[in-house]
Amino acid sequence: MISQELKNALAKLAVNEAVVPDFKDKGFHLDVAVAPDAVAPAAEVMNLAGFFLEAITGVDWLAEGQMEVVYDYNHSISPGRVVIRARVSRATPELPTISAIYPGALWHERETHDFFGIVFTGHPDLKPLLLPEDADFHPLRKDYTS
Amino acid sequence: MSGYFAEIFSGTKSLAIGMGITFKYMLKPVVTVQYPYETLKMPERYRGHIELVKDPETGEAKCIVCGMCQRACPSGCITVAGDKREGEKKKVLGKYVLNFTTCSLCGSCVESCKSGAIKFSKEYNLASTRKEDYILDLLQRLKEQR
Amino acid sequence: MNPPSEPIRLLAFLIGLIIFAALNAAYLVWLERKVAGHVQRRIGPKEVGPFGLLQPLVDGIKLMTKQILVPDHIDPILFRIAPPLLLIPAVMSFVTIPFSETLVARDINLGLLMIFAFASINVLGILLGGWGSNNKYAVIAAARGVSQNVAYEIPMLITVITMVMITHTLNLNEIVRQQAGGIFNWYIFRWSANPLMLVSFLIFFTCSMAETNRAPFDLGEAESELVAGYHTEYSGMGFGLFFMGEYANIVIGCSLATLLFLGGWQCPFGLWPGVHWFLIKLYLLIFTVILIRWTFPRTTIYGLLNLSWKILIPFALFNLILTGAMLKIWPLIFP
Amino acid sequence: MSVLAQCDSKETFVLNLGPQHPATHGVLRVKLTMDGEYIRQAEPVLGYIHRMHEKMGENRTWAQFMPNTGRLDYLSALSYNHGYVLAVERAAAIEVPERAEYIRVITVELNRISSHLVWFGAFILDLGGFTPLLYAFDDREIILDLLQAVTGSRLTYCYFRFGGVYNDIEPDFITGTLAFIKRLRARMPMYHNLVTKNIILVKRLKDIGFVPAEMCRKYGATGPVLRGAGVAYDVRRAEPYSVYPELDFDIPTHPEGDSMARYLVRMDEIEQSMRIIEQACTKLPNGPVMAEKAPKIIKPAKGDYYAAVEAARGSFGVRLVSDGTNTPYRLKLRSPSYSNLSLFGEASRGMLLPDALALMGSLDLVIPEIDR
Numbered sequence: 001m002i003s004q005e006l007k008n009a010l011a012k013l014a015v016n017e018a019v020v021p022d023f024k025d026k027g028f029h030l031d032v033a034v035a036p037d038a039v040a041p042a043a044e045v046m047n048l049a050g051f052f053l054e055a056i057t058g059v060d061w062l063a064e065g066q067m068e069v070v071y072d073y074n075h076s077i078s079p080g081r082v083v084i085r086a087r088v089s090r091a092t093p094e095l096p097t098i099s100a101i102y103p104g105a106l107w108h109e110r111e112t113h114d115f116f117g118i119v120f121t122g123h124p125d126l127k128p129l130l131l132p133e134d135a136d137f138h139p140l141r142k143d144y145t146s
Numbered sequence: 147m148s149g150y151f152a153e154i155f156s157g158t159k160s161l162a163i164g165m166g167i168t169f170k171y172m173l174k175p176v177v178t179v180q181y182p183y184e185t186l187k188m189p190e191r192y193r194g195h196i197e198l199v200k201d202p203e204t205g206e207a208k209c210i211v212c213g214m215c216q217r218a219c220p221s222g223c224i225t226v227a228g229d230k231r232e233g234e235k236k237k238v239l240g241k242y243v244l245n246f247t248t249c250s251l252c253g254s255c256v257e258s259c260k261s262g263a264i265k266f267s268k269e270y271n272l273a274s275t276r277k278e279d280y281i282l283d284l285l286q287r288l289k290e291q292r
Numbered sequence: 293m294n295p296p297s298e299p300i301r302l303l304a305f306l307i308g309l310i311i312f313a314a315l316n317a318a319y320l321v322w323l324e325r326k327v328a329g330h331v332q333r334r335i336g337p338k339e340v341g342p343f344g345l346l347q348p349l350v351d352g353i354k355l356m357t358k359q360i361l362v363p364d365h366i367d368p369i370l371f372r373i374a375p376p377l378l379l380i381p382a383v384m385s386f387v388t389i390p391f392s393e394t395l396v397a398r399d400i401n402l403g404l405l406m407i408f409a410f411a412s413i414n415v416l417g418i419l420l421g422g423w424g425s426n427n428k429y430a431v432i433a434a435a436r437g438v439s440q441n442v443a444y445e446i447p448m449l450i451t452v453i454t455m456v457m458i459t460h461t462l463n464l465n466e467i468v469r470q471q472a473g474g475i476f477n478w479y480i481f482r483w484s485a486n487p488l489m490l491v492s493f494l495i496f497f498t499c500s501m502a503e504t505n506r507a508p509f510d511l512g513e514a515e516s517e518l519v520a521g522y523h524t525e526y527s528g529m530g531f532g533l534f535f536m537g538e539y540a541n542i543v544i545g546c547s548l549a550t551l552l553f554l555g556g557w558q559c560p561f562g563l564w565p566g567v568h569w570f571l572i573k574l575y576l577l578i579f580t581v582i583l584i585r586w587t588f589p590r591t592t593i594y595g596l597l598n599l600s601w602k603i604l605i606p607f608a609l610f611n612l613i614l615t616g617a618m619l620k621i622w623p624l625i626f627p
Numbered sequence: 628m629s630v631l632a633q634c635d636s637k638e639t640f641v642l643n644l645g646p647q648h649p650a651t652h653g654v655l656r657v658k659l660t661m662d663g664e665y666i667r668q669a670e671p672v673l674g675y676i677h678r679m680h681e682k683m684g685e686n687r688t689w690a691q692f693m694p695n696t697g698r699l700d701y702l703s704a705l706s707y708n709h710g711y712v713l714a715v716e717r718a719a720a721i722e723v724p725e726r727a728e729y730i731r732v733i734t735v736e737l738n739r740i741s742s743h744l745v746w747f748g749a750f751i752l753d754l755g756g757f758t759p760l761l762y763a764f765d766d767r768e769i770i771l772d773l774l775q776a777v778t779g780s781r782l783t784y785c786y787f788r789f790g791g792v793y794n795d796i797e798p799d800f801i802t803g804t805l806a807f808i809k810r811l812r813a814r815m816p817m818y819h820n821l822v823t824k825n826i827i828l829v830k831r832l833k834d835i836g837f838v839p840a841e842m843c844r845k846y847g848a849t850g851p852v853l854r855g856a857g858v859a860y861d862v863r864r865a866e867p868y869s870v871y872p873e874l875d876f877d878i879p880t881h882p883e884g885d886s887m888a889r890y891l892v893r894m895d896e897i898e899q900s901m902r903i904i905e906q907a908c909t910k911l912p913n914g915p916v917m918a919e920k921a922p923k924i925i926k927p928a929k930g931d932y933y934a935a936v937e938a939a940r941g942s943f944g945v946r947l948v949s950d951g952t953n954t955p956y957r958l959k960l961r962s963p964s965y966s967n968l969s970l971f972g973e974a975s976r977g978m979l980l981p982d983a984l985a986l987m988g989s990l991d992l993v994i995p996e997i998d999r
Contacts, residue, residue, distance in 0.1 A: 027933030052844040055961040079865035104846035130674040157826030168587040172330045193779035220691035252694035252785040332761035590755025
């Protein structure tokens, strides 16, 4: 379960109040929206709390002109899923990497860059992972058509 | 030192036991089915490619050309077309083509069919070197069955 | 009828031995596949001929008619001499093997030594094949093959020296003659010469498997790691020669074990000695080798070297000293 | 790390392991920078069978995506079916009848056993032993026959539906399953005698290929890899779904973190799965296998949903974003092997090539699931 300390630490970084959904309905325990430059401090908080990174993914909100990056964290000893999300503008989708904290994020960030074109600043090597090495398209953007 | 000899002894013993097992199995009868001399009977629910069901009364296809299967298919591999014939109120099946190259045998079509007009065939010997062999005209096949 | 003159006899033997080696290579593959099949509860080859007996023939034709692909960037000379370099020493070793008391191409006094002299050439074939292919996997395999062969020649030779000390001869036919008169005169059960004779046999057998690059010591061609090892780049009959060389080496290794420890052409109960006993023992050993291949996973190179340096060599040395001591002490106790 | 690997040699070469290589089981490529036989650096290169399942999901209705889930991990397709239906059932608030839940558990666990059996065989094959593969396939064949009789297919199942399962099982499925479990119980000692206790195998796996718990955490590795590092994390217990809370089973862990520990975890899991199936077969209630109130056309309410299951390789998660229409707005598949493989580069540094391949085998990779 999510400890109160963690909730407090994340609340400091959150842009608006954290959502505590009903796990049965949503499948996660805590949902925190942070500013794009707060994802690395948030990852640091999660790291200190002993969480592991399940996945990083993006969502393209075409109508709002924004892209959302979603970080799924989980804890293997006292399970509790924490979702940390940050929104960046579609025009300049950039946010800092967390790969220095979680090396597992290296691949997830590369994949998100492949699919959405979101640039993770500070990532050592953002070359395509799943797409061909010369791919210059981002298939999961909503305005992408093959 | 005693660990050294014990390991040699237990190691040699484990090798001897292993060889005993394979030797014993060598004398047992084979378990393979000698395809193509022997074949297995496919179970009742085996999913081969789909087939049209004949209406026992009229001898025609049961299909009422509602197009539900076409819409349910995830990969769009079914093409149904109906003919309007004089003197009959309902449409009569004019064309039913299955593009088996993209079919994933999920069964959505059979499930969606309200009139029970399609079923799975039990055919599995479908190897071919030509792509055209997998564009199956099911109406034609139904007629040939007669 | 006079016995044929020496050159004709030798020629006949040479042709016979080459055929023997080739047939062995062909039918050991068949046996291997059949044993593998039944061990895994399948049938194995069965389509060509009764019990698939013509399969080796068809395989041979296929190998011979196949285009020999020679990749670019190879060393043309080394690449081409490697396969014969592996096969020819193996076939040559057959010359001194006594199939029975009389059925031996050349009954020379240094027979045992000659076999080991030739056996150490075949590692050159592996090295040159791997090096000449100019392929990274092949080079790794060649390096492995050489270090493996060098490591295993030591315990093997120490064991053979032990045997020579007991038998006082390097003539293989003479060694077999000493084992006449039933199963308990075979050197494997000659407790009086050395109580650890069985250990000697196991060391020798293990080493001969390692020498011939057989599973579980097939590091040189470890197909799940190095694709096909030193013969990755060979196709057609180039590969076929490597293959024949490998099986000829297995036959040589098992023949030596039979001759040194299992009484060669001697009968277990002292009756009707002859070539049939030699062949029965030989193929039983080969069957064991095949069964081992289809039972065990592969060792690693350091596991292999550990086995050699930490277990086999100390034991072989201990055996050597023990035998020497026995040879001196035994006559004192029972003069 | 050995002394040799630590000394700084500038003479390295690059070895391309794959995309076609016997040990990579499919089309994975690993770019190895080697110093002799020691690995300096290993960089997995992915994407050779990338099919963009996530985009396909956005172009299809919720139900039409079902067949795709069976094609992520071809060895335990039902777990992936299960993960997806759980996510959609959570999003659309569909209740599943109890009988259907039990059928799901029985078939998923059978599938898990068959997946572990294939892994067992292929792993020993990586290590150079041929025969155990065929013995494992002999047993697996029975599972495939059983599942074929129920689901209609042998490998890429598409059996679960939102609100239940496609069709009910027949009584001889239960008797067949119980007979199979009896048979496999009798075969397990043979596997252990032939393989687990074999000195060559022990020498190759013990104390080699360490993946400690902290490394698992940093890379997000789950499943037998994490349990082989001593952490008893199993989604079936951590976030109980389906009827797992009602079943009694253990989470096997081995604290060593070496290749042997991961091997033993999977072998123990086969035993646990057999226990689960036995209990589920005895507890199987009567009733419908499909929720009566399940809507024909699924339109979940707006929002995010997540569901995870314990697949044979670790935690498989589905993140759904619904905009209230009949197609998903975003569908993220979190595949376990992806995270498990990502630690290979760090874990294999300084290892010998054969040991690194043993490590890779013990991670139990299924490439289509990594590439998606």
